[in-house]
Each structure stands twice: as structure tokens, then as C-alpha cells.
Amino acid sequence: MTRILFVDDHPIYREGLRRALEARIAGLEVVVASGAAEARAKLAADAAIALCLADYRLIDGDGFELISGLRHAHPTVAVGLLCGEPTQALAAQVRDIGGVACLPKELDTDDLAEAVESLLGGDEAFPSPVAGAGGTLMSERRRDILTFASKGWPDKLIGEELGITESTVRNHWHHIFRRLGVNNRTEAVTKALRQKII
Incomplete structure (x- = not known):
């Protein structure tokens, strides 16, 4: 069982998100906290x-002060922010403290579940420089895959460069296609270039 901690002061949003993520990600348990003090206590009591x-x-x-403090107190716990509009400046601050994500709260639950799975797999999730209003949130790993594909690299070579298997690269492609609303690599690269994701 994999556990994550979600900290938000809105009980309906917090509980809805907990249920949605647990329903979409097998083996996930979402622990919730309403504020910073409760989050610190739950992390201190649960090393998992x-x-x-x-x-x-x-x-x-x-929230930024909370995750910054948690990063020092619990260095093995990955930390990130959810916010109304993740700016590049805020994303840079989160990265600077060793955070792994700066996600918009308006992500639908399928996209948030996908982001959480990526984060648990060691990936990062930050807005691309032009994401935001109408932009597309794409993890660092998936931007790398798109960048290498734009150079004509096959999946096997991309996997070797990134230290992942070819089947993992293909799994990332599935998520990239869905996120961008496309059907193949060429369409994905074209749209990513047009949206300045890469």
C-alpha cells in the first residue's frame, strides 16, 4: 500500500479528492490533513x-513554508504544491527547495491521478513555461520524451537515454497522447512545439 498525504483546508474538496484518487490508483491510500500542524503530526507518526x-x-x-519545512524534516518524502494558478516563479521556488510538483488545483481527477502516479514513480510535474491559462501541464520526463522524439529518436534510444525501459516510454506516450488529445507521435510533437511545451 502506497500512502500520500494531501493537505487542504476545504473538507469537501479534500475528501472528494481522497476518494477519487484511491478509486483511480490501485494500492493507494490518501491520508488527509486540514492544515500545516495536522500535516506535520501525521508525517511524524507515519513513516510510510x-x-x-x-x-x-x-x-x-x-503551503510553501509547510513543504519547505517537511523537505528538511523528512527528506525521503517527496513534496509539492497545489494552487489556483501555478506561476513559473512559484514553480521555481518549489524546485529550489527540492519539491517535485507545482500543480493547478483545477486539474481534473484523471489528470491529477496521472500526475500522482508519475510523482510516485520518481517524476516531476511542473507547468511548462507557457502553461497556465490554457496551457498544458506536462511532467519533466514527458517533456524529455517529446524533445527526443522531435529529434527523430526511436523509443528504445529514448529509454536508454532516460534510464527507463522501452515499454515505460510507450506507457508515457499513451499519457502524452491523452493529455494532448492526439493519436500519434508526430501529432504529439507538432502540438507540443506549437504550444511551446518543448
Whole structure:
């Protein structure tokens, strides 16, 4: 059982997200906290938590300060922020403290589940430089795959370069196609270039 901690002060959103993620990701348990103090206590009591995602605004503090502190107190726990509009400046701050994600709260549950699975697999999820209003959130690993594909690299070579298997690259392609609303690599690369994702 993989555990993640989700910190948000809105009980309906928090509980809805917990149920949705647990329904979509096999073997996932979502532990919830309403604020920074409760999150710290839950992490101190549960060494099995692998990832903490916190809302930027909390009832008893700032989500960025929380994940920054957690990063130092629990260095093996991956941390990230959920916020209304993740800016490049905020994403850079999260990266600077060793965070792995800066995600928009308006992500639908399928996209958030996909992001959580990527994060648990060691990936990162930050907005591309032009994501935001109408932009497409794409993980660092998937941007790398698109970049190598734009140079004509086959999946096997991309996998060798990234230290992953060819089948993992193909799995990433499935998610890339869905995220971009395309059917093949050429369409994906073309759309990624047009949207300045790569």
C-alpha cells in the first residue's frame, strides 16, 4: 500500500479528492490533513508516507513554508504544491527547495491521478513555461520524451537515454497522447512545439 498525504483546508474538496484518487490508483491510500500542524503530526507518526501535496493557502499557514519545512524534516518524502494558478516563479521556488510538483488545483481527477502516479514513480510535474491559462501541464520526463522524439529518436534510444525501459516510454506516450488529445507521435510533437511545451 502506497500512502500520500494531501493537505487542504476545504473538507469537501479534500475528501472528494481522497476518494477519487484511491478509486483511480490501485494500492493507494490518501491520508488527509486540514492544515500545516495536522500535516506535520501525521508525517511524524507515519513513516510510510511517500508524497505530500499541500494547498498553497492553508488555515494555519502557508503551503510553501509547510513543504519547505517537511523537505528538511523528512527528506525521503517527496513534496509539492497545489494552487489556483501555478506561476513559473512559484514553480521555481518549489524546485529550489527540492519539491517535485507545482500543480493547478483545477486539474481534473484523471489528470491529477496521472500526475500522482508519475510523482510516485520518481517524476516531476511542473507547468511548462507557457502553461497556465490554457496551457498544458506536462511532467519533466514527458517533456524529455517529446524533445527526443522531435529529434527523430526511436523509443528504445529514448529509454536508454532516460534510464527507463522501452515499454515505460510507450506507457508515457499513451499519457502524452491523452493529455494532448492526439493519436500519434508526430501529432504529439507538432502540438507540443506549437504550444511551446518543448
